Amino acid sequence: MSERKKINIGLMGLGVIGSGVARVLIGKADAIAQQVGCPVILKRAVDCDISKKKSSQIPARIFTADPYQLLHDPEIDIVIEVIGGDTDALEYMKEALSRGKHVVTANKEAISKHGPELLSLAADHKVGIRHEASVGGGIPIISPFKQDLLANKVSAIRAIINGTTNYIVTRMATENADFATVLKQAQELGYAEANPANDIEGVDAVYKLAILATLAFRTAIYPEDIYREGISRLGSRDFRYAKELGYAIKLLAIAKEENHYVQVRVHPALIPEDQLLAKVDGVFNAIEVEGDLTGKVIFYGRGAGPQPTSSAIVADVIQIAQNIKLGLPPKPQPQPSRIKNLTTTSQIVTRYYMRLTIADRPNVLAQIAKVLGDNLISIASAIQKEADESAQTAEIVLMTHLAQESAVQQAIREIEALPVVKEIGNLIRVED
Amino acid sequence: MSERKKINIGLMGLGVIGSGVARVLIGKADAIAQQVGCPVILKRAVDCDISKKKSSQIPARIFTADPYQLLHDPEIDIVIEVIGGDTDALEYMKEALSRGKHVVTANKEAISKHGPELLSLAADHKVGIRHEASVGGGIPIISPFKQDLLANKVSAIRAIINGTTNYIVTRMATENADFATVLKQAQELGYAEANPANDIEGVDAVYKLAILATLAFRTAIYPEDIYREGISRLGSRDFRYAKELGYAIKLLAIAKEENHYVQVRVHPALIPEDQLLAKVDGVFNAIEVEGDLTGKVIFYGRGAGPQPTSSAIVADVIQIAQNIKLGLPPKPQPQPSRIKNLTTTSQIVTRYYMRLTIADRPNVLAQIAKVLGDNLISIASAIQKEADESAQTAEIVLMTHLAQESAVQQAIREIEALPVVKEIGNLIRVED
Numbered sequence: 001m002s003e004r005k006k007i008n009i010g011l012m013g014l015g016v017i018g019s020g021v022a023r024v025l026i027g028k029a030d031a032i033a034q035q036v037g038c039p040v041i042l043k044r045a046v047d048c049d050i051s052k053k054k055s056s057q058i059p060a061r062i063f064t065a066d067p068y069q070l071l072h073d074p075e076i077d078i079v080i081e082v083i084g085g086d087t088d089a090l091e092y093m094k095e096a097l098s099r100g101k102h103v104v105t106a107n108k109e110a111i112s113k114h115g116p117e118l119l120s121l122a123a124d125h126k127v128g129i130r131h132e133a134s135v136g137g138g139i140p141i142i143s144p145f146k147q148d149l150l151a152n153k154v155s156a157i158r159a160i161i162n163g164t165t166n167y168i169v170t171r172m173a174t175e176n177a178d179f180a181t182v183l184k185q186a187q188e189l190g191y192a193e194a195n196p197a198n199d200i201e202g203v204d205a206v207y208k209l210a211i212l213a214t215l216a217f218r219t220a221i222y223p224e225d226i227y228r229e230g231i232s233r234l235g236s237r238d239f240r241y242a243k244e245l246g247y248a249i250k251l252l253a254i255a256k257e258e259n260h261y262v263q264v265r266v267h268p269a270l271i272p273e274d275q276l277l278a279k280v281d282g283v284f285n286a287i288e289v290e291g292d293l294t295g296k297v298i299f300y301g302r303g304a305g306p307q308p309t310s311s312a313i314v315a316d317v318i319q320i321a322q323n324i325k326l327g328l329p330p331k332p333q334p335q336p337s338r339i340k341n342l343t344t345t346s347q348i349v350t351r352y353y354m355r356l357t358i359a360d361r362p363n364v365l366a367q368i369a370k371v372l373g374d375n376l377i378s379i380a381s382a383i384q385k386e387a388d389e390s391a392q393t394a395e396i397v398l399m400t401h402l403a404q405e406s407a408v409q410q411a412i413r414e415i416e417a418l419p420v421v422k423e424i425g426n427l428i429r430v431e432d
Numbered sequence: 433m434s435e436r437k438k439i440n441i442g443l444m445g446l447g448v449i450g451s452g453v454a455r456v457l458i459g460k461a462d463a464i465a466q467q468v469g470c471p472v473i474l475k476r477a478v479d480c481d482i483s484k485k486k487s488s489q490i491p492a493r494i495f496t497a498d499p500y501q502l503l504h505d506p507e508i509d510i511v512i513e514v515i516g517g518d519t520d521a522l523e524y525m526k527e528a529l530s531r532g533k534h535v536v537t538a539n540k541e542a543i544s545k546h547g548p549e550l551l552s553l554a555a556d557h558k559v560g561i562r563h564e565a566s567v568g569g570g571i572p573i574i575s576p577f578k579q580d581l582l583a584n585k586v587s588a589i590r591a592i593i594n595g596t597t598n599y600i601v602t603r604m605a606t607e608n609a610d611f612a613t614v615l616k617q618a619q620e621l622g623y624a625e626a627n628p629a630n631d632i633e634g635v636d637a638v639y640k641l642a643i644l645a646t647l648a649f650r651t652a653i654y655p656e657d658i659y660r661e662g663i664s665r666l667g668s669r670d671f672r673y674a675k676e677l678g679y680a681i682k683l684l685a686i687a688k689e690e691n692h693y694v695q696v697r698v699h700p701a702l703i704p705e706d707q708l709l710a711k712v713d714g715v716f717n718a719i720e721v722e723g724d725l726t727g728k729v730i731f732y733g734r735g736a737g738p739q740p741t742s743s744a745i746v747a748d749v750i751q752i753a754q755n756i757k758l759g760l761p762p763k764p765q766p767q768p769s770r771i772k773n774l775t776t777t778s779q780i781v782t783r784y785y786m787r788l789t790i791a792d793r794p795n796v797l798a799q800i801a802k803v804l805g806d807n808l809i810s811i812a813s814a815i816q817k818e819a820d821e822s823a824q825t826a827e828i829v830l831m832t833h834l835a836q837e838s839a840v841q842q843a844i845r846e847i848e849a850l851p852v853v854k855e856i857g858n859l860i861r862v863e864d
Contacts (some may be wrong), residue, residue: 024583024725035582132580138726140580142573148564148572150467151746276732279711293456294570294733295742300708301729311725314583328760357848 005041007321010076010101012067012092013083014056016104017313020306021080022058024314032314037323042071046350057394071095074087078320081105086113097121097129097315102330104316106133106309112210112223119333125370128323128330130316136161138308139301141287145215146333152291154216157255160430161208163283163304164192164199165231165251169268170281173239173248173308181231191283199232202251202266209253217257220265227345229267238426241346241397242270243315245353245381248278252431263343269351269431287311346406351380351432355425356415360387360394364420371418375411377403393422399430438471439753442508442533444499445515446479446488449538449745450737453512454490456746464746468753476502485575490699503527510752512745513537518545529561531552534762536748538565544642544655551765560755560762562748567593567640569731570740573719578765584723586648589687590863593640595715595736596624596631596665597683601700602713605680607669611664623715633662634683641685642710645696648721649689651772653696659777661699670787670858673829674702677785677813680710684863695775701863702785709721778838783864785813785831787857788847792819792826796852800828803850807843809835825854831862 009025011018025032025042033039045062047056051064069074069124079096081103090110093103098121105111111118111131122129132142145154160166164186171182183200186192189355198204206226208372209315213221231251247270255264271278276298280286285303290296302308323330356362369379380399387394400408416424441457443450457464457474465471478496479488485495502508503524511528513535515521522542525535532555537543543550543563544605554561564574577586579752596618599653603614615632618624638658645653663683675682679702687696703710708730712718717735722728735738755762790796812831821828832840839861847854 005463008483028583031585032583137730138723140576143575143580144572147751148575148744148747150750151460151464151743153463205829278706279708291570291743293739293746295740297571297731297733299729299731302727307725308727311583311723312580314725318582319579322763326761329755329758332758 004038004325006041007036007074007324008043009040009317010073010079011042011045012070012079012081012089014052014058015082016306017309018045018047018082019056020310021082022056024310028314031316033393035111037325039316040321043057043076046070049326067092071099073082076101077324078102078104078317081107082313083107084109086110090114092123093129094119097125097127100125100127102127102320103129104313104320105129105131106313107131108134108204108207108211112207115214115334116220118392119335120392122330123332123335126329129318130320131211132316133309133312135211136285136287136299136310137301137303137305139285139287139299139303141212141299142215145212149289149291149294152293154258154289154291156290157209157212157216157253157287158277159209159212159253159285159287160250160277160280161253161285161287161303162199162202162205162251163285164196165205166280167191167283168200168249169234169249172236173243176236176240178236179234182255200232202228205251205253205266208253209264209266212287213255213262214336216255217262217340218334218336219262220336221255221262225264225342227265227267231268233426234268235426237395238428241355241383241385242353243273243385244275245399247271247430248273249428250277250280254431257340261341261343263348265345265348267429269429271431273348278286284316322353346404346409348405349402350405351400351402351407351430353397353426353428353430354412356396356398356421357393357423357425358396359420359422360392361420365396367418367420368398368415371414371431372400372411375407375414377407377411395425433449436470436757438473439468439510439756440473440475440508441749442502442505442511443474443477444502444511444513446477446484446490447514448738449741450477450479451488452742452747453514454488456742458744460504464750465751469598469757472749472753475508476505478502499524503531508533510534510536510749511731512749513539514745515539516541518542523548523793525550525561526553529557529559532557532559534559534752535561536635536745536752537561537563537732538745539563539744540566540636540639540643544639547643548652548768549648554762555569555764555767558761560752561707562752563643564748565744567643568719568731569719569733569735569737570743571717571731571735573644573731574647577644581721581723581726584725586721586723587646587689588722589641589648589685589719590709591641591644591685591717591719592682592709592712593626593685593717593719593735594631594634594637594683595717596628598712598717599623599715600632601663601666601681603684604666604668605675608668608672608742609670619862623796632664634660637683637685637698640697641687642699644719645687645694648687648770649694649772650766650768651694652768652770653687653694657696657774659697659699663700665858666700667858669827670860673787673815673817674785675705676815677831678705679703679862680705681860682709682712689772694777695780697777697780701861715808778836778841780837781834782837783832783834783862784840785829785858785860785862786844788828788830788853788856789857790828791823791854792824793852797828799850799852800830803846804832804843807839807846809839809843827857
């Protein structure tokens with residue numbers, strides 16, 4: 001085997017992330033070369049939008065608008081894919097792997113939907129595919145699952161893995177502001193996209209959770225397996241009541257395994273405010289992993305942005321480049337297959353927070369309590385609040401003990417049908 | 433190269449940690465074999481204390497009291513060293529490496545004092561030495577520095593890396609209890625050793641910080657390079673005052689690099705209570721790393737105990753075993769040498785908390801303020817507390833703006849000499 005004199009990189013996508021990666025590869029070229037043992041050259045960068053040639057500030061001579069000029073270049077060793085999505089980007093990654101190029105990607109959508117296929121293609125062509133940047137930005141989390149936590153049987157993941165929604169819920173909690181107002185400000189500040197559905201409806205968190213759960217439980221979990229509920233129904237009063245009860249509200253990504261059954265869900269949740277996860281504010285992310293040996297371990301940091309994401313991508317590049325330089329093959333990745341069962345949403349057992357608008361008259365709580373009792377749900381605490389005298393209504397907040405989701409949904413239907421109940425304000429699961 | 437049918441482990445040390453490691457290797461043998469691709473056998477376990485043959489619950493046939501029966505066994509591939517200390521344990525590790533055996537160790541003292549020598553010996557014999565368990569127990573931290581954070585220039589580490597002292601300061605803070613009382617209870621509960629000096633004087637934290645700083649700054653840092661101050665001088669009143677000022681007090685391990693100058697120190701520090709590190713309580717550890725790309729990343733979890741430590745040790749074993757099974761050489765480790773300068777303690781610039789007992793009469797604060805001003809130290813806030821009428825003394829707490837350590841030490845000497853000052857109660861650095 002001839003000694004490698006340099007390693008060539010092809011970068012696909014020159015948006016905010018791609019430009020950031022290019023800056024790091026160029027700006028830190030000396031430090032990277034030192035770690036790898038030879039220069040790591042950004043040889044080619046592609047974006048179908050020709051304006052990126054200028055705006056991304058890469059050297060003009062390496063720019064191309066033709067992806068295949070990069071993919072068909074036999075000198076390119078590693079392809080960095082930061083286009084995103086599961087259409088073109090997926091096709092390019094497959095093409096790169098098929099041509100014996102290693103792939104580094106931040107693409108949570110493609111990895112969560114097509115991870116096993118990509119891993120298998122990489123194995124067939126004896127190359128590696130790495131995606132540390134797909135979850136948690138600059139927070140090391142993929143690699144710990146593949147290495148440091150190997151000796152553990154993981155029983156649970158609880159994660160705040162979407163910075164946009166965490167920014168919004170943090171501001172709703174601290175400023176008593178409503179969802180629409182905070183979302184608008186988040187958009188103005190660039191923390192939320194013009195079309196924010198992917199974040200606020202929990203889709204982004206679902207992709208990331210699918211990736212984490214697949215690694216943690218060593219069974220293939222796909223986005224469609226995951227129960228999903230976004231944050232748009234949260235009212236500022238929910239944050240007030242939660243605080244009064246000693247809780248924060250976060251959009252949580254939860255994955256648990258019990259007796260070979262895996263449950264995976266993304267939804268707003270009340271978290272006791274003395275837990276560290278409750279204190280993860282603003283655009284920060286945190287992933288809590290519970291292993292049988294480690295107990296709870298938490299990884300915390302910036303989950304997005306060009307610099308943290310570049311940190312993860314370039315670390316992946318350096319590690320692949322080190323192996324190329326040493327003539328070592330990529331480490332074989334286990335091919336996840338579906339070997340465990342999924343718990344359906346109706347089987348979830350947890351505690352619940354319910355906010356109801358009721359007629360302000362005697363015995364209403366008794367009627368509600370009876371419905372809950374008939375469904376084997378017991379009340380842990382109840383607070384009645386803020387009677388609206390003109391409307392002759394009051395608001396009541398209930399916290400239940402552990403109850404099964406199906407029973408709670410049945411009870412909610414029955415409660416909604418009670419003449420004394422004006423509205424089900426919200427139903428939020430509690431993560432103790 | 434012939435296909436490996438099994439990989440043999442030798443375990444040195446059958447104390448609490450060693451027994452825990454044996455339990456995991458035996459109890460999880462199937463899961464480990466699946467990850468490695470062949471059985472990983474605990475072939476031999478050694479402890480010079482023959483009573484451990486029984487108390488450790490290992491199969492009696494694998495026990496020996498003779499280290500060399502293990503070290504000279506050509507069939508043993510990986511030696512796990514959990515004896516600790518830098519005498520026998522160090523010798524055994526060298527012997528193992530010299531005989532071409534891979535080493536996995538939790539030994540922070542030996543690694544911090546002799547890391548470069550051990551790495552070099554391992555490289556000479558084409559074997560690996562791994563020590564994830566040497567810092568942070570079950571928290572992945574060594575491996576992130578070697579891999580996931582590679583693209584970063586690390587500017588700072590701030591860490592709570594000694595569970596015993598964090599347990600003590602947490603209880604002092606929450607119960608308004610004094611140091612001696614809490615230490616005694618911690619000893620009764622097994623959270624502090626009969627001879628607690630290693631923990632409470634910060635020696636253990638110094639070993640761990642030396643390891644982290646060496647990795648982070650890619651320059652050799654030894655325990656004797658690190659300024660050290662333990663927690664025994666902390667009074668319960670310091671926690672009260674700190675809280676009033678909006679701070680927690682923790683034993684912090686701090687390493688910073690600025691302009692190729694590295695400062696490394698372990699001492700109690702005031703941390704603003706809204707920072708996550710201030711909320712790390714009890715026996716938990718947390719390591720905050722600040723990189724130029726990631727920003728602040730925090731790793732949190734249980735830093736000690738047989739199970740978390742086994743998690744790290746067995747993960748190291750699995751990774752070495754995977755490489756052996758695949759016929760891959762261990763990844764080369766950079767040999768740290770001293771390439772950066774150390775900042776002396778007197779050059780540290782930070783903020784300070786001072787607690788003084790003074791004569792309860794007019795103009796005392798003015799005299800103190802003058803000394804501070806003469807030394808170019810300005811006061812950020814001052815509170816005067818709890819006049820003791822019988823003794824005609826009062827207590828005063830000062831928070832300074834940024835000041836240089838040498839100036840502060842000079843000022844303290846001058847303040848102590850003032851007739852109106854009865855006692856310097858405490859001087860604690862602030863980490864904002």
